[in-house]
Amino acid sequence: MKTLLVAEYREGKLQGSVNDLMAFAQKVGSDAAMFLVGSETDLPKFQGPLYLADVKNCGEYNPDVHKQLLLDTIAKVKPDMVVFSHSSYGWDLAPRLAFALKASQVSEVVDVVDGVPVAPVCNSKLRRKVASKTPVAILTLQAGAFGLSEESTGVPVIEKISTTATGKVEFCGYEQAEMGGVDLTKASVIVSAGRGIGKPENIAIIASLAKALKGEYGASRPVVDAEWAEHNRQVGTTGQTVSPKLYVACGISGAIQHLAGMKKSEFVVAINTDKDAPIGEVADVLVVADLKQFVPILTEKIKAL
Numbered sequence: 001m002k003t004l005l006v007a008e009y010r011e012g013k014l015q016g017s018v019n020d021l022m023a024f025a026q027k028v029g030s031d032a033a034m035f036l037v038g039s040e041t042d043l044p045k046f047q048g049p050l051y052l053a054d055v056k057n058c059g060e061y062n063p064d065v066h067k068q069l070l071l072d073t074i075a076k077v078k079p080d081m082v083v084f085s086h087s088s089y090g091w092d093l094a095p096r097l098a099f100a101l102k103a104s105q106v107s108e109v110v111d112v113v114d115g116v117p118v119a120p121v122c123n124s125k126l127r128r129k130v131a132s133k134t135p136v137a138i139l140t141l142q143a144g145a146f147g148l149s150e151e152s153t154g155v156p157v158i159e160k161i162s163t164t165a166t167g168k169v170e171f172c173g174y175e176q177a178e179m180g181g182v183d184l185t186k187a188s189v190i191v192s193a194g195r196g197i198g199k200p201e202n203i204a205i206i207a208s209l210a211k212a213l214k215g216e217y218g219a220s221r222p223v224v225d226a227e228w229a230e231h232n233r234q235v236g237t238t239g240q241t242v243s244p245k246l247y248v249a250c251g252i253s254g255a256i257q258h259l260a261g262m263k264k265s266e267f268v269v270a271i272n273t274d275k276d277a278p279i280g281e282v283a284d285v286l287v288v289a290d291l292k293q294f295v296p297i298l299t300e301k302i303k304a305l
């Protein structure tokens with residue numbers, strides 16, 4: 001099997017998601033080539049052919065130009081799978097490419113079983129295996145779903161590519177989202193609220209424990225979507241990536257998108273009524289309890305210390 005891994009370059013830097021792509025290629029045991037619109041000054045540690053277009057000529061993001069470069073590269077490499085990260089770059093460019101190639105697309109792949117991509121459905125409650133019926137399949141990978149077994153040390157063999165294609169849109173630049181309020185990335189203790197808190201009033205229980213531990217409170221996406229907590233408190237792929245000394249997950253199931261944002265925490269405590277909740281797989285301590293009963297008692301004990 002052949003894969004073409006589409007690496008990303010943003011604001012003058014190669015993105016770390018390139019490791020997920022390499023881990024994916026490793027997992028499927030493919031013969032991998034890489035595509036990058038970037039610079040020779042910041043190259044991936046990739047052992048294999050790298051089709052490199054100069055970011056100065058092609059722009060960090062220009063969908064028409066990048067799509068044409070990819071089509072030209074695909075004609076040379078003839079991959080079975082073209083693999084993107086499920087990032088703003090990937091979710092914009094992958095469908096354009098799939099349409100141009102009349103190829104199937106599988107989005108947010110979290111695993112591969114017997115060579116077949118697996119993607120979540122029903123808010124990650126279920127997983128489905130999706131086999132492509134077209135000669136080339138376009139995939140986007142969920143952040144953090146694939147991890148390299150060891151750090152790559154390879155040096156790519158560069159083949160420079162270019163195109164005369166022009167774009168219909170002009171990329172104007174990036175704008176930092178307004179942060180305001182709390183910055184979870186600096187907190188050494190985070191107590192996070194999940195859907196298991198049941199109602200918005202129960203945020204107070206989580207906030208009290210966070211305060212007793214001299215930390216901040218965070219939240220999973222459903223809690224933020226329901227407007228029970230502000231977006232800058234969301235932990236996960238579409239929120240903050242945090243690495244506190246202590247992370248306490250209260251009523252959080254442990255969906256891959258949440259884990260991607262907190263798995264670098266030094267010590268993880270999970271409080272959940274379900275002893276089989278996936279959060280248990282990353283937790284150092286799993287307390288099987290109703291958070292509404294357990295958390296206030298724990299908070300009082302900590303305050304009394």
Ligand SMILES: Cc1cc2nc3c(=O)[nH]c(=O)nc-3n(C[C@H](O)[C@H](O)[C@H](O)COP(=O)(O)OP(=O)(O)OC[C@H]3O[C@@H](n4cnc5c(N)ncnc54)[C@H](O)[C@@H]3O)c2cc1C
Pocket residue numbers: 123124193194195196197219220221222223234235236237238239240250251252253254255256257258261271272273274277289290291292
């Ligand atoms: C593109 C995309 C991006 C996403 N980005 C993010 C992201 O950045 N962050 C994120 O968090 N999610 C994200 N998600 C959503 C993610 O897939 C999950 O749906 C979400 O993380 C689930 O949140 P949860 O664990 O709070 O809720 P649930 O999955 O509903 O889990 C609730 C948990 O609470 C437990 N529980 C219930 N009652 C109690 C109680 N009384 N006491 C203790 N435990 C109890 C249950 O057993 C269950 O395990 C994203 C999804 C997509 C598709």
